[in-house]
Amino acid sequence: MPGLEDLYREIILDHYRNPRNRGELSTPPAHKAEGFNPLCGDEIVLYVDVDVEDGTIRDLKVGGQGCSISQSSASMMSAAVKGKSVDEARALTRAFKALMSIHETTLEGGDGSGTDTPVPDPEVKLGDLEALQGVVKFPVRIKCATLSWNTLTQALDEVSSAAS
Ligand code: ZN
Numbered sequence: 001m002p003g004l005e006d007l008y009r010e011i012i013l014d015h016y017r018n019p020r021n022r023g024e025l026s027t028p029p030a031h032k033a034e035g036f037n038p039l040c041g042d043e044i045v046l047y048v049d050v051d052v053e054d055g056t057i058r059d060l061k062v063g064g065q066g067c068s069i070s071q072s073s074a075s076m077m078s079a080a081v082k083g084k085s086v087d088e089a090r091a092l093t094r095a096f097k098a099l100m101s102i103h104e105t106t107l108e109g110g111d112g113s114g115t116d117t118p119v120p121d122p123e124v125k126l127g128d129l130e131a132l133q134g135v136v137k138f139p140v141r142i143k144c145a146t147l148s149w150n151t152l153t154q155a156l157d158e159v160s161s162a163a164s
Contacts, residue, residue: 008131015072015128020079023061025049030059031159035151037143042066044074044148048155052163055086062148069132069141074148076129086156093149095124099133100142 025047035044045063050056060082062074077096081089135141 005134008134011128011131012068012072015075016068019062019071019075021061021075021082022063023047024063025059025061030061031155031162033151033155033158034064035147035154037066037070037147039140040067040070040144042070042144042147044070044151046074046148046151046155048152048159050086050156050159052159057081057084057086057089066147067141067144069135069144070147073129073132073145076132077148077152080127080129081152086160089152089156091124092126093153095126096129096132096149097146099126099130100136100146 024045027047030047030049033046033048035046036042043064043066047059047061047063048057049059051058060078062078064074065071080092084092132145135145
């Protein structure tokens with residue numbers, strides 16, 4: 001009977017071997033953003049096509065290379081936010097980073113009740129993304145897991161500042 005950790009490992013490996021939304025989009029209309037994690041050598045290239053009229057992420061493609069955590073996180077992120085509104089994508093980003101930072105606080109000996117700990121929205125369902133919570137046992141890998149989300153935030157910020 002496989003345990004939860006085995007299930008999580010399967011989900012991560014599945015996204016690593018069969019990455020979702022892999023490729024490029026033409027710019028414009030898509031916006032390109034790049035992220036780099038020098039600690040591990042991970043690289044993420046995101047192409048985000050945002051419909052500025054209704055604020056939805058019409059399409060999103062992922063390029064780049066790196067370790068299994070960074071690439072599977074990028075794949076899961078792309079599947080989770082594609083077709084969603086920019087607001088929903090930002091809420092998901094907050095929830096995912098809260099999942100990572102709460103554990104980070106615990107690892108550092110805090111009780112997780114610090115005022116600067118991001119509070120996850122209980123309405124936001126992370127689904128497969130919860131598989132990545134295992135990486136918090138290896139603090140050096142947290143930056144691998146959050147890289148694609150930080151790159152997404154950067155892309156959305158650039159799109160919204162260009163539109164205003
Ligand atoms: Zn990495």
